[in-house]
Amino acid sequence: MHADLTGSFNIGVYKSLFEYNHDACYAVDLDGNFILFNEEAVAITGYSPQEAFGMNFVSIIHEDYLEDTIEHFRRVTGGVRERFETVIVKKNSGERADILLTVVPITAKGKIIGAVGCAQDVTKQKELEALLSGQNQILEMIAKGASFREVLNNIILWIERFMNGARSSIMIADQDGNRLVHGSSPSLPDKYNAAVNGIPIGPSVGSCGTAAYLRRSVTVTDIGTDPLWADYRDLALSCGLKACWSSPLFDDDQRVIGTFGLYYDHSSSPREKDMQTIQKATDLTSLAIQHYRAKEKINFMAYHDALTGLPNRRLFDQRVQEALGETMVRAGEKLCLMFLDLDRFKIVNDSFGHMMGDKLLKYVSQKLKKCIGQEVLISRQGGDEFAILLEHTSREEAEVIAQQILKSMSEVFLVDGTEIYMTTSVGMSFFPDDGEELGILLSKADVAMYQAKKQGRNNYQTYDIMLDKKSLEKLQIENELRKALWRNEFELHYQPIFNLCKNKIIGAEALLRWKNEKCGNVPPQKFIPIAEETGLIVPIGEWVLKTALLQLKRWHSSGLKPLTISVNLSIRQFYQPNLIQMIREALDETGVNPQCLTIEVTESMTMDVESASFILHELKKLGVNISIDDFGTGYSSLNYLKRLPIDYLKIDRSFIQDIAENKSDENIATTIILMAHNLGLSVIAEGVETEEQLALLKQHRCNEAQGYLFSKPVPAEQFPKHR
CATH class of the missing domain: 3.30.450.20 (PAS domain)
Structure with a gap:
């Protein structure tokens, strides 16, 4: 039991x-x-x-x-x-x-x-694993730089594995957000994809367009009768599509960037169990669209001007190189490069501010595109300069376009309610007449543009072969010099000044250097006269003074006291009305003791003794030192020197060069030294290069010296630290 x-x-x-x-x-x-x-x-x-x-x-x-x-x-x-x-x-x-x-x-x-x-x-577990695996594969594709279409196609194929026979599509909103363009739908017929490509976003334009407009999912249970699909009904039915479900895709700022759609061959809509899969698919799609749009934006920014949206110099040069590489087979055809510069644009910036200037540049770019057409390559080169490429043209056609530009640009600009009148100067060069390389053609178009400015502005000029090399170089230097300051192309080098009694560095002379992308290292004797002639020396000179004083302040802070700095003034600076105020403000801004600053003027600048005397006395009131540079090459009399508040005489290097071999040069140098001492002035010899020269200068009690024997002019970081 x-x-x-x-x-x-x-x-x-x-x-x-x-x-x-x-x-x-x-x-x-x-x-x-x-x-x-x-x-x-x-x-x-x-x-x-x-x-x-x-x-x-x-x-x-x-x-x-x-x-x-x-x-x-x-x-x-x-x-x-x-x-x-x-x-x-x-x-x-x-x-x-x-x-x-x-x-x-x-x-x-x-x-x-x-x-x-x-x-x-384990169906749900396997589906989740498959979803995660597919998702990871797609994320890996994005990370490895697969094409946009390839990624979207894989999202579609991935989701259709889980959608019980439904076919999928991705539509992408255009940049203006007004239309949906075809992104991917490999399982739908090509004729259907072509038909819905470019569908507008609106309340009654089809399921996908309506979903984007309403910003929520839309179900069309019967394509054959729904009025929203009137435009696509016959085509949809012929493709075996009877029902559609569409949902908008959003970016991180909740803006509609596209739609995700499911198409059925029977009246249906997504099942509740499908929604997790659909959500993952829409998240992936949104991520892919944003990623590739960001990539496109980065690429766009690399080749386009951020302010105007026009191609930048990089893209312009690339396109011109491609155009030059094409064989011109039609008789008489030429390629033309135009270089445009807005006349007196700086006045607008100075008068109304940079924001107004930026808006004006945008209007200018829009007017140029409207004037000569969207298909012509227009580039903003920087600042207020634009370049245009005309392909398959002639001189006559290019001149007609230049005239159209001048006429269009002379029309009043209305910017924020303010009327602004603007003109432009246009220079042109032609391939193959003026050269066969991009750099040469651009340079000659640039030169021609400055010829247009010299002709009174608001006109165009073609490059003239009769310009000799010297004129061409001068024009190019002037052209580049106008941009050098805001491009930060200038640099100061400093040459030590030695006290010959104490045998130590007691000061430095600030010397301007200029390195330009087109002109290379330009010697001061080439660009200083041009800067003087054009008036550019005034803002450049102010930059030199402030930069030198700031460097002196850094040296003082590092323990190199009481080091002094010498800065040259040109004749145009010397007679500018606000010279005294400018120097006073520079000293106040930098906090440098005025006694540490020496202002150097040339002997020829003192010929107008009355004016020079007034200016020099005003400088002395500031507390600065004054030195007469290149002494011995001008025509000042001893009587005039006696009346001027001078601290130093600087013997010109031409008298120092042969002082050890030429008795006459030695006599001149020793006479200047003796005369200066009798007038109570110190003497600086420049251009000292040999021990023999130095020995003679010490013998005749020259106070200070500078030259290659001690050090050539060097950047601030290479300036000798020992004194």
């Missing part, structure tokens, strides 16, 4: 474990026919126990997994425990289900009579 009770109890336990297990449990005979089937197995497969009994397991296995599953069954009936994954097809929906099986053999009296197994539905 006890044994019977125990047996009944065991049977009850096994039956309860089988029937009430949270996993699907089943048993099959040696032929694979179901003999047991619990409620969870019913839930997974859709077959009732009555339907399952007598069915063979192969009838519910997906055909792609049948062979492997049968092999696992054979191993189990051979006495091996198996754990494996397979895929079944559900009865009611025909959907796939991923199943994880644990199967063991059933034995009776030492013989295997079947198999019993537990099954777990």
Whole structure:
């Protein structure tokens, strides 16, 4: 009795474990026919126990997994425990289900009579893994720089694996946000993609356009009757599309950047279980669109001017090089480069401010495009300079366009309610007449433009071959000099000044240097006269003074006190009305003691003694020192020198050069030294290059000297630290 009770109890336990297990449990005979089937197995497969009994397991296995599953069954009936994954097809929906099986053999009296197994539905887990795997693959594609279309196509193919036959599409909003352009839909017919490409965004323009307009998902349950699809109805039906669901795509600022659509061949919309997949797809699509738009923007910025949106110098040069590389086969055809510079643009900036100037430049770029057409390459080269490329043209046609530009630009500009009158000067060069290389053609167009300015502005000039090399060089230097200050092309070098009694550095002379991209290192004797002639020396001289004083302040802070600095004034600076005020402000701004500053003027600048005397006395009131530079080359009399408040005389290098070999030069130098001492002045010799020269200067009690014997002019960071 006890044994019977125990047996009944065991049977009850096994039956309860089988029937009430949270996993699907089943048993099959040696032929694979179901003999047991619990409620969870019913839930997974859709077959009732009555339907399952007598069915063979192969009838519910997906055909792609049948062979492997049968092999696992054979191993189990051979006495091996198996754990494996397979895929079944559900009865009611025909959907796939991923199943994880644990199967063991059933034995009776030492013989295997079947198999019993537990099954777990891992469909959601497998889908999540597949989603994450696909998502990671797409993210990897983006990171590795795959093409935009390739990434979008893969998003579509990835999501369609989970959408139960639905076909997908991605539409992208244009830059203005008014239309949707085709992004990707590899499963839809090309004729349909072509038809909806460029669909406007609006309340009744089709599912995708409406979704973008309403900023929410839109379902079209029956394309054949819905009025929103009137324009596409026949085409959609002919392509087998009966229903559509579209949802907008947003960027991080919640602006619509596109739509994601699902198309069905039956009246339908996404199932609730699909929404997680759709959300991942839309997130990936939004990320891809933003990534590639950012990449496009970076590329655009690299080749376009940030203010006007016009091609920049880099893109212009590239396009011109490509144009020059093409063979001109038509008789008489030429390539023309135009260089434009706005006349008196600086006045607008100074009068109305840089914001107004920037707006004016935008208007100018728009007017140029309107005047000569969008297809012509127009570039902003920087500042108020523009360049234009005319291909397949002639001199006559280019001159007509230049006249059109002059006429258009002379019309009043209305900027923020302010009327601004602006003209431009245009220079032109032609390939192959004026050269066959980009640099030469641009340079000659630039020269021609400055010829136009010299002709009174508001006109155009073609490059004239009659300009000799010297004139061309001068014009080019003048052209580049006008831009040098705001391009930060200037640099100061400093030459030490030695006290010959103390044998130590007591000061430095600041000397201007200019390095230009086109002209290279330009010697001061070439550009200083041009700066003087054009008036550019005034702002340049102010920059020199402030830069030198700031450097002196840094030297003082590092312990090089009481080092002095000498700065040259040109004749144009010397007679500028605000000279005294400018120097006073520079001293106040930098905090330099005026006694540490020496202002150098040339002997010829003192010929107008009355004016020079007044200016020099005003300078002395500031507390600065005054030195007469290049002394001995002018025509000042001793009487005039006596009346001027001078601290130093600087002997010109021409008298020092042969002082050791030429007795006359030695006599002149010694006379200047003696005269200066009698007038109470100190003497500085410049251009000292040999020990013999130095010995003679010391013999005749010259106070100070500078020259290559001590040091050539050097950048501030190379200035000798020992004194």
